[in-house]
Amino acid sequence: xxxxxxxxxxxxxxxxxxxxxxxxxxxxxxxxxxxxxxxxxxxxxxxxxxxxxxxxxxxxxxxxxxxxxxxxxxxxxxxxxxxxxxxxxxxxxxxxxxxxxxxxxxxxxxxxxxxxxxxxxxxxxxxxxxxxxxxxxxxxxxxxxxxxxxxxxxxxxxxxxxxxxxxxxxxxxxxxxxxxxxxxxxxxxxxxxxxxxxxxxxxxxxxxxxxxxxxxxxxxxxxxxxxxxxxxxxxxxxxxxxxxxxxxxxxxxxxxxxxxxxxxxxxxxxxxxxxxxxxxxxxxxxxxxxxxxxxxxxxxxxxxxxxxxxxxxxxxxxxxxxxxxxxxxxxxxxxxxxxxxxxxxxxxxxxxxxxxxxxxxxxxxxxxxxxxxxxxxxxxxxxxxxxxx
Numbered sequence: 611x612x613x614x615x616x617x618x619x620x621x622x623x624x625x626x627x628x629x630x631x632x633x634x635x636x637x638x639x640x641x642x643x644x645x646x647x648x649x650x651x652x653x654x655x656x657x658x659x660x661x662x663x664x665x666x667x668x669x670x671x672x673x674x675x676x677x678x679x680x681x682x683x684x685x686x687x688x689x690x691x692x693x694x695x696x697x698x699x700x701x702x703x704x705x706x707x708x709x710x711x712x713x714x715x716x717x718x719x720x721x722x723x724x725x726x727x728x729x730x731x732x733x734x735x736x737x738x739x740x741x742x743x744x745x746x747x748x749x750x751x752x753x754x755x756x757x758x759x760x761x762x763x764x765x766x767x768x769x770x771x772x773x774x775x776x777x778x779x780x781x782x783x784x785x786x787x788x789x790x791x792x793x794x795x796x797x798x799x800x801x802x803x804x805x806x807x808x809x810x811x812x813x814x815x816x817x818x819x820x821x822x823x824x825x826x827x828x829x830x831x832x833x834x835x836x837x838x839x840x841x842x843x844x845x846x847x848x849x850x851x852x853x854x855x856x857x858x859x860x861x862x863x864x865x866x867x868x869x870x871x872x873x874x875x876x877x878x879x880x881x882x883x884x885x886x887x888x889x890x891x892x893x894x895x896x897x898x899x900x901x902x903x904x905x906x907x908x909x910x911x912x913x914x915x916x917x918x919x920x921x922x923x924x925x926x927x928x929x930x931x932x933x934x935x936x937x938x939x940x941x942x943x944x945x946x947x948x949x950x951x952x953x954x955x956x957x958x959x960x961x962x963x964x965x966x967x968x969x970x971x972x973x974x975x976x977x978x979x980x981x982x983x984x985x986x987x988x989x990x991x992x993x994x995x996x997x998x999x
Contacts, residue, residue, distance in 0.1 A: 634658055649702075656699045660715055696733045709737055716743045726751075731758035736765040738960075742850040746899055756895070764891045770858055771890075774987050778862050781991035782869075782998075801826045837921050837998050839863055840872040840912040844905070844928035845897050848966065852959040853897055856927050857890040859959070859987055863994075864888045872915050876908040877901035878933070905932050906939035913942065919949040923997060927956045930968040930975070930982075939971075940978060947979030952997045958984035 623645075630637055630644045631654055638644075646654060696715075700708050712735060734740050744751075744759050751759060804826040812821040841863075843849070843856045853875075864871045864887040873887040874880055875897050886892045905928055916922050924946060932939055946953060955975055957965035965984035972982045985993065 630654075631657060634661065652698060653702055656695065656702055656711075659695050660699075660711055663718075696730065700735065705735070709735055709739055713739050713743055716740075716747065726755060728754045728758045731755055731762060734762060736762050736769070738766060738770075738851060738854060741766050741854055741894070745850055745853070745894060745897070748895070749898075760891060760895055763894050766854075767858060767890050767894075770855070771862070774858070775862055777988050778859070778991040779866065781988065781995050782863070783866060836868055836918075837923060838870045838872070838915070838917065839994070840874065840915055840922065840924045842874045842876060842905075842908045842912055842924065842926045842928075843897075844903060844908075844926075845875050845877045845899055845901060846903055846929055846931070848929050849927065850899060851962070852927050852956065853899075854894065855959045855987055857893040857897075859990060860887045860893070861890040872912070874908055874911060876904065876911075878904045878907070880908050880911040882911075902933040903928065903931055904934040905930070906934055906936075906942055909939070909942045909946070913946065916949075916951065919946075919951045923952045923954070923994065925954045925956060926980070927959050929957060929966060930955065930972045932968070932971055936971060936974075940974060943975055943978045943980050953980040954993060954997075955980045955982040956985060956990070957982060959987065959990060961986055 626641055627644055627646070627650065630641050631650070633641075635654075635658065696712065699711055702708075703711065731744075741763050744762070748756065748759065805822060805824070806820065808824055808826055809820050809822050813819070814821055841856060841860050843853055845853070860871060860873045863869060864873070871884065871887055873883045873893070875883055875893075877898070878901060881896075883893055883896060886896065905926060909924070909926070912924050916924075943953065955972060957967040957972065976982045981993075983989075983993075
């Protein structure tokens, strides 16, 4: 009975401690004295530093109790500047939780020091989310901070390129060559027939299976593809993740032989970024998120770049919330389709593929010959390979 009570008391204390961390110091009177160890106190200080801004925004931080507690003792004082808060919070929480708190600090609370201190940017966790948030806030950043943002974006871009470039290039540039072996070992290049034949002598009688000592991978045939690809990217704020991957995909495509890439970004105006398409970091530092949407104008500009319609692919990355004359947009798409231009409308180009877009407009575009989809970069590359065969 005593042991059971001890377990119940321990469980109850742990639950109360968790509630105290969630509710903050304002719950002290109701929950009573909580016995925090040193680690618990650090978690409490980290949470209080961030979420006191929520109380203040709602007009509930009457006597700035959290601030007074922060200043009360030397143990907590060193925590409460933005740089130290980021470092401490990274150590205290799992990566996914830290990134969520980091994003809220930038996007929701605009903590002092994050937007004007290069050291803070250097200490941010490089991630797709941090790039998205900083792209949205870029207009508020000083020159020195912008340079640190550029470095952070490059880290994220390089990491993504390392993950997707090989498969992306292979999907577009050619089919598997069964007569040439490859040192690139991935599932797309795996030759299972040749692998079985090469390992038949390693058949294990007891296990009744072939022991694979050498796997065979095919190389890829290089095709000359006289195609023009015109990538039109919507600069709406909701498309920030897709803009990141669009810039990376554009950089890969721009370096492929016998493919001419035009990179356009648009809101109510069209900006031609073809001259910097091979540099995704420069593209991301150039785009201006927000504003209206005129897809029709972007397609009209793209139409002027078309030299050989049957060898042209027009890709529109957008949420399709058209702010201009939709009749003009429909007519342009119909005309491009009549001229045998291949068209793809990407409501999302990222690894989430959770697109939010105008269903009515996208359906009417599909009826007029534009395929509408939400794709990962690899699936986008496979689609390009299909239409360019």
